[in-house]
Amino acid sequence: MKIVLGVTGASGSIYAVEFLRRCANEELYLVVSRWGRSVLHQETGLAVESLSTFAKKVFSNDDMNAPLASGSNAFDALLILPCSVTTMAKIAHGIGDSLLTRCAEVALKERRRLILCVRETPWSAVDFENAHKLTLAGAVVMPVSPAFYQKPTSLPDLVGSFVDKIRSVLGLPVESGWRSSELE
Numbered sequence: 570m571k572i573v574l575g576v577t578g579a580s581g582s583i584y585a586v587e588f589l590r591r592c593a594n595e596e597l598y599l600v601v602s603r604w605g606r607s608v609l610h611q612e613t614g615l616a617v618e619s620l621s622t623f624a625k626k627v628f629s630n631d632d633m634n635a636p637l638a639s640g641s642n643a644f645d646a647l648l649i650l651p652c653s654v655t656t657m658a659k660i661a662h663g664i665g666d667s668l669l670t671r672c673a674e675v676a677l678k679e680r681r682r683l684i685l686c687v688r689e690t691p692w693s694a695v696d697f698e699n700a701h702k703l704t705l706a707g708a709v710v711m712p713v714s715p716a717f718y719q720k721p722t723s724l725p726d727l728v729g730s731f732v733d734k735i736r737s738v739l740g741l742p743v744e745s746g747w748r749s750s751e752l753e
């Protein structure tokens with residue numbers, strides 16, 4: 570699957586790192602916002618450059634000349650993980666002023682998969698309105714919200730379970746669902 574992964578300046582860049590690790594077999598293109606770079610470094614100690622081994626290509630968020638900015642270059646899905654409320658607001662209002670927000674605009678107009686893993690709490694009425702607008706426009710808004718019913722015993726477990734949830738929303742295989750053995 571051809572997936573564009575956008576990383577913004579919301580907390581939770583560890584999820585993006587784990588997504589890259591778990592999706593090594595997919596065709597991944599990486600775009601990181603300016604604040605995404607900063608938060609990635611603050612939270613994981615990693616630089617974007619060190620993630621380039623997981624991606625087919627890394628594009629600068631300032632590069633509006635990148636092929637992903639055009640609807641003529643198809644991708645299967647744009648996943649924004651983590652997604653700030655600022656980026657969600659821009660997309661909800663049709664503002665394509667960076668490669669990432671332009672890609673989101675393209676995904677919506679071309680009716681491609683757009684998944685926003687928003688990380689903020691609490692939400693204002695503005696955030697709810699923006700999420701509502703985007704849902705009506707066809708995007709999937711899935712707040713970063715790991716579950717506990719699989720009884721994670723470590724941070725990697727917790728992060729991995731949410732990444733698996735994203736994989737299943739994308740239609741990618743996951744190891745097992747909750748009590749899935751009972752379906753046998």
Ligand SMILES: Cc1cc2nc3c(=O)[nH]c(=O)nc-3n(C[C@H](O)[C@H](O)[C@H](O)COP(=O)(O)O)c2cc1C
Pocket residue numbers: 576577578579580581602603604605607608611652653654655656688689
């Ligand atoms: C350490 C740190 C953590 C942040 N966490 C969040 C967050 O969880 N959610 C959010 O919406 N913004 C958060 N922000 C603010 C965004 O980075 C800021 O609004 C930025 O302009 C978002 O731009 P971007 O979406 O282009 O990356 C955080 C900023 C910093 C420095």
